[in-house]
Amino acid sequence: MTSPPARAPRNTLSRDRIIAAAKKIADDEGLDAVTIRRIAAELGVKAMAVYHHVTNKDEILDELIDLVFSEVEAPAISGPWRDELARRCRSMREALRRHPWAVGLMETRGTPGPANLAGHEAVLGVLRAAGFSIPATAHAFAILDAFVYGFVLQETMLDIVEITEIAPDFAAAINPALFPHLTEMTTQHVMSDGYRFADSFEVGLTLTLDGIGRLLDPGELAAPE
Amino acid sequence: MTSPPARAPRNTLSRDRIIAAAKKIADDEGLDAVTIRRIAAELGVKAMAVYHHVTNKDEILDELIDLVFSEVEAPAISGPWRDELARRCRSMREALRRHPWAVGLMETRGTPGPANLAGHEAVLGVLRAAGFSIPATAHAFAILDAFVYGFVLQETMLDIVEITEIAPDFAAAINPALFPHLTEMTTQHVMSDGYRFADSFEVGLTLTLDGIGRLLDPGELAAPE
DNA sequence: ACCTGAACACCGTTCAAGT
DNA sequence: ACCTGAACACCGTTCAAGT
Secondary structure, three states: OOOOOOOOOOOOOOHHHHHHHHHHHHHHOOOHHHHHHHHHHOOOHHHHHHHHHOHHOOOOHHHHHHHHHOOOOOOOOOOOHHHHHHHHHHHHHHHHHHHOOOHHHHHOOOOOHHHHHHHHHHHHHHHHHHOOOOHHHHHHHHHHHHHHHHHHHHHHHHHHHHHHOOOHHHHHHOOOOOOOHHHHHHHHHHOOOOOOHHHHHHHHHHHHHHHHHHHHHOOOOOOOO | OOOOOOOOOOOOOOHHHHHHHHHHEEHHHHHHOOHHHHHHOOOOHHHHHHOOOOOOOHHHHHHHHHHHOOOOOOOOOOHHHHHHHHHHHHHHHHHHHHHHOHHHHHHHOOOOOOOHHHHHHEEEEHHHHHHOHHHHHHHHHHHHHHHHHHHHHHHHHHHHHHHOOOOOHHHHHHOOOOHHHHHHHHHHOOOOOOOOOHHHHHHHHHHHHHHHHHHHOOOOOOOOO
């Protein structure tokens, strides 16, 4: 009978396998579970072996967020700018929702990766081709992304509220005399059957794209006197 | 001569002093520097003394984010809804910018604190008093907060880019052939003297408030056929 | 009642060693 | 070249002890 291997076979490790393992752990168990030691265990290897393929943990986290950007559908210059940006924003929301750790992680990362840069380039291209001036393009991009990021941030927060302390308990703890409007909103709307927070996404996306469209008018960005 | 005290004098500690120390450390050195041991050192005490006043670190972090919400000016029902909400959104942006760790922290916290609840109540009150239906109020609130949170998130990310690798270096590293629009935006706009990302905030706030205002029209939220 | 020391099970990372 | 063992300086948290 063959004895079990005392050490991991060689060449089992690679940069890509390390990033993939990190992503899997983050998706399944949250970002806190992503440790060098845990990644190594996932790949059947000791912690220190990881350092032969990446220089440190920050490098892994940088690649992790670029992996999320790589899942976002780029808008096409050939299509109508409104439809293309709507599709890209929906796709970005979905990617960020698939990886709830992404929004929080982005805030602490400094170096944008290649997929992130490519995504930026595509959106800028669509806006410029649609006739937005350079300043209008900068505003439009910032405002559109603000909406998507902020919406996903709220969705993620709501998920945690629901997981940690079941919404009904929470609603019951609100004092109706102190918080009449919160009570009204919770009991008459949020807790009703058809309600889903996510439905506000399309409403907001439409409003935001409409608003951005007004920046095509050259007079719109003139400083008010 | 009196010998230095071998231990900290009694009653130096309190829940409020612990939270205040945590906030100071987070503001000065970032969220990662907020450790029980570091808080204790800041207060001239051993780590374990902290546990006599809070049950665990999560409790400190929960209070920390509610402290940020307590800095946000609430909108008044007496004023015009548009002005009041604009003031509240500007105030929220400023509070979140003063404490750059806040947005990232919120994403992982489940229990909204009293200041957070009071802020929600005030915004809901203004929207309902202005004539927004309950569903329109829910949409308007979600969309407005999405914009503010997302905008601040981007501002914080940009700060880190600037701190870590000075923007010119980064701009120089972009291949103009691969990223023509990114190059155009960077060289002709972002790096010019008058440019500030923050200027997009007022533009976006106006667009978003305009868009939300349309939800006052009862036909606006009807499902399109 | 309030603070401390020692300990436990974790981190990221370095350095010298094995094959 | 690639993986490992031992060590260092950290974490949050528990538990028994001091005053």
